[in-house]
Amino acid sequence: MEILKKYASDIKINLNDKAVNHFNNYMDKVLEWNEKINLTSITDKDEFVVKHFCDSLSLFSAVDIKTGAKVIDIGTGAGFPGVPMKIARPDINLTLLDSLNKRINFLNDIVLLSDELKSEAIHGRAEDFSKLNEYREKYDIAVSRAVANLAALTEYCLPFVKVGGYFVSMKGPEYKEELENAKKAIDILGGTLEDVISLTLPDGSMRTIIKIKKIKNTPEKYPRRGVKINKSPLS
Numbered sequence: 001m002e003i004l005k006k007y008a009s010d011i012k013i014n015l016n017d018k019a020v021n022h023f024n025n026y027m028d029k030v031l032e033w034n035e036k037i038n039l040t041s042i043t044d045k046d047e048f049v050v051k052h053f054c055d056s057l058s059l060f061s062a063v064d065i066k067t068g069a070k071v072i073d074i075g076t077g078a079g080f081p082g083v084p085m086k087i088a089r090p091d092i093n094l095t096l097l098d099s100l101n102k103r104i105n106f107l108n109d110i111v112l113l114s115d116e117l118k119s120e121a122i123h124g125r126a127e128d129f130s131k132l133n134e135y136r137e138k139y140d141i142a143v144s145r146a147v148a149n150l151a152a153l154t155e156y157c158l159p160f161v162k163v164g165g166y167f168v169s170m171k172g173p174e175y176k177e178e179l180e181n182a183k184k185a186i187d188i189l190g191g192t193l194e195d196v197i198s199l200t201l202p203d204g205s206m207r208t209i210i211k212i213k214k215i216k217n218t219p220e221k222y223p224r225r226g227v228k229i230n231k232s233p234l235s
Contacts, residue, residue, distance in 0.1 A: 003046065003202050007054045011061040013088050022087045022117065023053060029110050030078050037102045039078035050203045055170070056081030057088055059143065062197040062209040063168055067091050070139045074126050074157050075099075075146035079107050081170065082143070086117055094119040095139070097126060127223040130159035137162045137217065145170040150182035151233035154212065155223045158189040161214040167191060173198070173206040185234035190216040 001020050008015045015023075027048055030039050042048050059081055065071070068091055073082030076096040086094045096119055098104055104123040112119050122129065129135045142157040142165075150169055157167045171178065179196070186193060191212040199207045223229060 001049070004049050004053050004057075007202050008057055008088065011057065013057060013060055015088060018116070019087050022114070023049075023084070026079075026083060026087070026111060027053075033106055033110065037106065039103070039106070047203070050201050050205075052080050053084050054201050055145075055207060056084035058199050058201065058207055059085065059168060059170070059209065060088070061199065062195075063141065063166060063211060065089065065092065065141060068093060069141060071095070071141045071143065072097060072135075072139045072160050074142055074144045074153075074160070075148075076107070076121075077103055077145075079111060081145055082119070083107070083111060083117070085143075086119055090116040095135075096121040097124065097129060099123070099125050125226060126156040126160075127226050127229065130156070130223055135160060137214075140165045141168060142166075143168045143170070148230070149233060150175070150178040150210065151185040151235040152229050154182055154185045154189055154191065155229050155234060158186075158191050158212065158214060159218045159223055161191075163190070163214050163217060165214050166194070167212040167214065169210040169212070171208045171210060173208060175208045175210065179210060181233070181235040183235075186212055188219070188234050189222055190214055190218045 070093045072095040074097050076082050076098045082096050101123040104121045107121045139160045142160045192215050194213040195211040197209045
Protein backbone atom coordinates (compact mmCIF):
# COMPACT_ATOMS: atom_id res chain seq x y z
CA MET A 1 0.00 0.00 0.00
CA GLU A 2 2.98 2.35 0.41
CA ILE A 3 3.42 2.22 -3.38
CA LEU A 4 -0.20 3.25 -3.83
CA LYS A 5 -0.10 6.00 -1.20
CA LYS A 6 3.01 7.55 -2.74
CA TYR A 7 1.61 7.38 -6.27
CA ALA A 8 -1.67 8.90 -5.12
CA SER A 9 0.17 11.68 -3.31
CA ASP A 10 2.24 12.41 -6.43
CA ILE A 11 -0.98 13.01 -8.38
CA LYS A 12 -2.50 15.12 -5.55
CA ILE A 13 -4.81 12.47 -4.08
CA ASN A 14 -4.79 12.04 -0.31
CA LEU A 15 -5.73 8.50 0.73
CA ASN A 16 -6.84 8.39 4.36
CA ASP A 17 -6.68 5.26 6.53
CA LYS A 18 -10.25 4.29 5.68
CA ALA A 19 -9.49 4.46 1.95
CA VAL A 20 -6.34 2.36 2.38
CA ASN A 21 -8.37 -0.24 4.27
CA HIS A 22 -10.92 -0.28 1.45
CA PHE A 23 -8.15 -0.86 -1.09
CA ASN A 24 -6.69 -3.70 1.00
CA ASN A 25 -10.06 -5.37 1.48
CA TYR A 26 -10.97 -4.96 -2.17
CA MET A 27 -7.72 -6.56 -3.33
CA ASP A 28 -8.17 -9.46 -0.93
CA LYS A 29 -11.72 -10.06 -2.14
CA VAL A 30 -10.75 -9.95 -5.82
CA LEU A 31 -7.93 -12.44 -5.27
CA GLU A 32 -10.13 -14.71 -3.15
CA TRP A 33 -12.98 -14.73 -5.66
CA ASN A 34 -10.56 -15.03 -8.55
CA GLU A 35 -10.32 -18.72 -7.64
CA LYS A 36 -14.07 -19.08 -8.37
CA ILE A 37 -14.60 -16.73 -11.30
CA ASN A 38 -12.11 -15.14 -13.69
CA LEU A 39 -11.49 -11.60 -12.41
CA THR A 40 -7.79 -10.96 -13.03
CA SER A 41 -4.68 -12.64 -14.35
CA ILE A 42 -2.58 -10.62 -11.88
CA THR A 43 -2.20 -12.36 -8.52
CA ASP A 44 1.05 -10.88 -7.15
CA LYS A 45 -0.01 -8.17 -4.70
CA ASP A 46 2.64 -5.59 -5.61
CA GLU A 47 1.83 -6.00 -9.29
CA PHE A 48 -1.90 -5.88 -8.49
CA VAL A 49 -1.48 -2.55 -6.70
CA VAL A 50 0.40 -1.01 -9.63
CA LYS A 51 -1.47 -2.52 -12.59
CA HIS A 52 -4.97 -2.18 -11.12
CA PHE A 53 -4.97 0.47 -8.39
CA CYS A 54 -2.31 2.96 -9.52
CA ASP A 55 -3.42 2.51 -13.11
CA SER A 56 -7.04 3.28 -12.21
CA LEU A 57 -6.10 6.37 -10.19
CA SER A 58 -3.96 7.66 -13.05
CA LEU A 59 -7.18 9.02 -14.53
CA PHE A 60 -7.20 11.75 -11.90
CA SER A 61 -3.91 13.12 -13.20
CA ALA A 62 -5.38 13.46 -16.69
CA VAL A 63 -9.00 14.43 -16.14
CA ASP A 64 -10.50 17.07 -13.86
CA ILE A 65 -13.43 15.27 -12.23
CA LYS A 66 -15.74 17.69 -10.47
CA THR A 67 -17.34 17.01 -7.09
CA GLY A 68 -20.39 14.77 -7.47
CA ALA A 69 -19.64 13.96 -11.11
CA LYS A 70 -21.64 11.16 -12.72
CA VAL A 71 -19.18 8.54 -13.97
CA ILE A 72 -19.88 5.30 -15.81
CA ASP A 73 -17.27 2.55 -16.12
CA ILE A 74 -18.07 0.46 -19.20
CA GLY A 75 -16.83 -3.11 -19.34
CA THR A 76 -15.78 -2.78 -15.70
CA GLY A 77 -14.88 -6.44 -15.12
CA ALA A 78 -13.81 -6.74 -11.48
CA GLY A 79 -14.41 -3.01 -11.03
CA PHE A 80 -11.45 -1.31 -12.72
CA PRO A 81 -11.05 1.62 -12.91
CA GLY A 82 -14.39 2.56 -11.33
CA VAL A 83 -14.09 1.09 -7.83
CA PRO A 84 -10.60 2.50 -7.13
CA MET A 85 -11.86 5.89 -8.34
CA LYS A 86 -14.80 5.63 -5.94
CA ILE A 87 -12.55 4.63 -3.01
CA ALA A 88 -10.32 7.63 -3.64
CA ARG A 89 -13.25 9.97 -4.33
CA PRO A 90 -16.44 8.79 -2.53
CA ASP A 91 -18.27 11.90 -3.82
CA ILE A 92 -18.33 10.46 -7.36
CA ASN A 93 -21.72 9.14 -8.48
CA LEU A 94 -20.57 5.85 -10.02
CA THR A 95 -22.23 3.36 -12.35
CA LEU A 96 -20.49 0.09 -13.24
CA LEU A 97 -21.58 -1.79 -16.36
CA ASP A 98 -20.51 -5.27 -17.46
CA SER A 99 -22.01 -7.93 -19.72
CA LEU A 100 -21.06 -10.82 -17.41
CA ASN A 101 -23.53 -11.23 -14.57
CA LYS A 102 -21.08 -13.11 -12.31
CA ARG A 103 -18.85 -10.06 -12.16
CA ILE A 104 -21.74 -7.73 -11.35
CA ASN A 105 -22.93 -10.11 -8.61
CA PHE A 106 -19.40 -10.08 -7.17
CA LEU A 107 -19.36 -6.29 -7.12
CA ASN A 108 -22.85 -5.98 -5.61
CA ASP A 109 -22.52 -8.76 -3.05
CA ILE A 110 -18.86 -8.46 -2.03
CA VAL A 111 -17.42 -5.03 -2.87
CA LEU A 112 -20.06 -2.30 -2.88
CA LEU A 113 -21.47 -2.89 0.60
CA SER A 114 -20.20 0.09 2.61
CA ASP A 115 -21.89 3.49 2.45
CA GLU A 116 -18.74 5.07 0.99
CA LEU A 117 -18.69 2.66 -1.95
CA LYS A 118 -22.40 2.47 -2.76
CA SER A 119 -22.70 2.51 -6.55
CA GLU A 120 -24.99 1.25 -9.27
CA ALA A 121 -23.74 -2.00 -10.80
CA ILE A 122 -25.58 -3.14 -13.93
CA HIS A 123 -25.52 -6.40 -15.82
CA GLY A 124 -26.03 -5.65 -19.49
CA ARG A 125 -24.58 -4.54 -22.79
CA ALA A 126 -23.53 -0.96 -23.41
CA GLU A 127 -25.34 -0.80 -26.75
CA ASP A 128 -28.63 -1.65 -25.01
CA PHE A 129 -28.38 0.60 -21.96
CA SER A 130 -27.19 3.65 -23.89
CA LYS A 131 -30.49 3.57 -25.79
CA LEU A 132 -32.48 4.03 -22.55
CA ASN A 133 -33.48 7.56 -21.58
CA GLU A 134 -32.23 7.20 -18.00
CA TYR A 135 -28.69 6.43 -19.22
CA ARG A 136 -28.32 8.08 -22.61
CA GLU A 137 -26.25 11.28 -22.47
CA LYS A 138 -26.58 11.47 -18.68
CA TYR A 139 -22.92 11.13 -17.60
CA ASP A 140 -20.15 13.66 -17.10
CA ILE A 141 -17.56 10.98 -17.81
CA ALA A 142 -17.59 7.54 -19.41
CA VAL A 143 -14.41 5.57 -18.87
CA SER A 144 -13.27 2.24 -20.21
CA ARG A 145 -10.21 0.10 -19.73
CA ALA A 146 -11.69 -2.53 -22.06
CA VAL A 147 -9.55 -4.13 -24.74
CA ALA A 148 -11.77 -3.33 -27.73
CA ASN A 149 -10.37 -1.09 -30.45
CA LEU A 150 -10.94 2.64 -29.93
CA ALA A 151 -13.41 3.05 -32.81
CA ALA A 152 -15.68 0.37 -31.30
CA LEU A 153 -15.20 1.67 -27.75
CA THR A 154 -16.18 5.16 -28.85
CA GLU A 155 -19.48 3.83 -30.22
CA TYR A 156 -20.13 1.90 -27.02
CA CYS A 157 -19.20 4.73 -24.66
CA LEU A 158 -19.84 8.17 -26.18
CA PRO A 159 -23.67 7.79 -26.28
CA PHE A 160 -23.65 7.74 -22.45
CA VAL A 161 -21.88 11.11 -22.23
CA LYS A 162 -23.71 14.43 -21.97
CA VAL A 163 -22.63 17.29 -24.21
CA GLY A 164 -19.66 18.93 -22.52
CA GLY A 165 -18.61 15.68 -20.86
CA TYR A 166 -15.82 13.25 -21.73
CA PHE A 167 -15.21 9.72 -22.88
CA VAL A 168 -11.85 8.65 -21.46
CA SER A 169 -10.15 5.59 -22.94
CA MET A 170 -7.24 3.95 -21.13
CA LYS A 171 -4.72 2.42 -23.51
CA GLY A 172 -1.13 1.19 -23.56
CA PRO A 173 1.73 2.96 -25.36
CA GLU A 174 0.83 1.57 -28.81
CA TYR A 175 -2.24 3.69 -29.49
CA LYS A 176 -1.48 5.83 -32.56
CA GLU A 177 -2.88 3.56 -35.27
CA GLU A 178 -5.99 2.89 -33.18
CA LEU A 179 -6.55 6.59 -32.66
CA GLU A 180 -6.08 7.34 -36.36
CA ASN A 181 -8.63 4.65 -37.24
CA ALA A 182 -11.10 6.01 -34.68
CA LYS A 183 -11.20 9.63 -35.89
CA LYS A 184 -14.25 9.10 -38.11
CA ALA A 185 -16.16 7.37 -35.30
CA ILE A 186 -15.31 10.15 -32.86
CA ASP A 187 -16.66 12.78 -35.26
CA ILE A 188 -19.82 10.87 -36.26
CA LEU A 189 -20.74 10.15 -32.64
CA GLY A 190 -20.45 13.77 -31.52
CA GLY A 191 -16.95 13.94 -30.08
CA THR A 192 -13.66 15.68 -30.65
CA LEU A 193 -10.21 14.58 -29.57
CA GLU A 194 -9.10 16.95 -26.81
CA ASP A 195 -5.90 15.40 -25.49
CA VAL A 196 -3.63 12.36 -25.37
CA ILE A 197 -1.72 12.02 -22.11
CA SER A 198 1.18 9.61 -21.61
CA LEU A 199 1.90 8.46 -18.06
CA THR A 200 4.42 6.23 -16.32
CA LEU A 201 3.25 3.87 -13.58
CA PRO A 202 5.48 3.06 -10.56
CA ASP A 203 6.81 -0.11 -12.21
CA GLY A 204 7.95 1.88 -15.27
CA SER A 205 5.16 0.69 -17.56
CA MET A 206 3.49 3.22 -19.83
CA ARG A 207 -0.17 4.20 -19.94
CA THR A 208 -1.93 6.41 -22.47
CA ILE A 209 -5.14 8.24 -21.61
CA ILE A 210 -7.19 9.46 -24.57
CA LYS A 211 -9.64 12.28 -23.76
CA ILE A 212 -12.57 12.73 -26.12
CA LYS A 213 -14.90 15.64 -25.44
CA LYS A 214 -18.59 15.40 -26.34
CA ILE A 215 -19.44 18.51 -28.35
CA LYS A 216 -22.80 17.51 -29.88
CA ASN A 217 -25.51 14.94 -29.37
CA THR A 218 -24.93 11.43 -30.68
CA PRO A 219 -27.28 10.63 -33.60
CA GLU A 220 -30.18 8.45 -32.46
CA LYS A 221 -29.24 5.50 -34.69
CA TYR A 222 -26.06 4.94 -32.68
CA PRO A 223 -24.90 2.73 -31.12
CA ARG A 224 -25.57 -0.10 -33.54
CA ARG A 225 -25.82 -3.72 -32.43
CA GLY A 226 -22.65 -5.14 -30.89
CA VAL A 227 -21.97 -7.57 -33.73
CA LYS A 228 -22.12 -4.71 -36.23
CA ILE A 229 -19.91 -2.45 -34.10
CA ASN A 230 -17.20 -5.08 -33.75
CA LYS A 231 -17.37 -6.31 -37.34
CA SER A 232 -17.61 -2.90 -39.03
CA PRO A 233 -16.24 -0.09 -36.80
CA LEU A 234 -16.94 3.49 -37.90
CA SER A 235 -13.46 3.98 -39.32
